[in-house]
Amino acid sequence: MKSDITVYTNKKTLLQPVIGLISFVFMCSNVFFWTLLVHLVAPLLCLRNTRYEDVAERCFNRLYDGWVASCEWWFQNLLGIRWELDETMKADFEHWHLLIANHRSWVDVFVIFAQLKGRRPLPRVFMKQALIWLPFVGSAAYIMGFPFMKRYTRSQIQKKPKLAGKDLATTKRSCSRLLRRPNSIMSFVEGTRFTEEKHQQQASPYHYLLKPKAGGISFIVQTMPERIKSITDINVLYEQKTITGWDLLCGRIGQVKVMVREVALPDIMLVPEYQAAGRDREHFFTWFNLYWHDKDIRMSHQLDTFRQMALDDLEQDFSKGNTSQE
16 A cells, blocks of 8 residues: 555656646647737727727627636645635726735735635736736736836935826826726835745834835726725635745645735725825835734734644544545
8 A cells, every 4th residue: 555655656746747838838829819909908908988998898898808818727736735725705897906914925916816806906016117028928918007116216306307207107097997986906015025035134013024115006096096905815825835836837735725805994095185105105005014914913923823724634634544635
């Protein structure tokens, strides 16, 4: 019996790189296919007619849904991956939503999309302006109305004072299409993926999060007054302590759990006069840091409970002799 388990495990381990390579080819081909369709629909936007623009927007949303659905089909049916989603999240397609999540790997994106599908408009992600040059993906994101941001450093503004305020103006232009109809905007405010090394380099005061870079969020709050009334706070929890995109492509993903809650913005932030990126910047960042601290505490408790439950399940599998099927 032990030798059979060993042979099974060795075969599975040897096949994982092959599975990963096939998955990588599929993901590249898949994104190329859907972004190509986006480019084919794009000329409708040039007609400058509200009816055609609405048709184009509906097409973009369907193509976005199609890309997410095809990725989910691959993960579930060929890689056997399942996410434990938060079923308490209510469907809402009538309002604008600001989504904020922790960031461990680009696996997060697919987990979050699975959580949002059928519950919220699939999100437009704030992207650095340099990403617009990413072949097919960058231009498709621009065509679909993803907001692009161009930030200027203090030294750049000191050398060229005319640049002051230009980043906010760029953000406002990027958000113009988002204001026409209810949408979701997603941000990873850590700005980079969490690793223990980065956590130590930052001397982050949080247990499971890096220091937040909330400048983009302040722009959103100021640019979209009276539309963004709360933060949809998403915690993506992984059973394993380290996770990479390659793990996902190979199908070696342990349990993944999503926890969602709504965090209401203070009333003072909901009025057009509030300038989260301007004169009220200090007030906004004080509030946001308190929110981020609370998010970290919640993640700590959720991860402790989640990993303990996963450990208990593993012990039960060992006791039943089911480990050869894992």
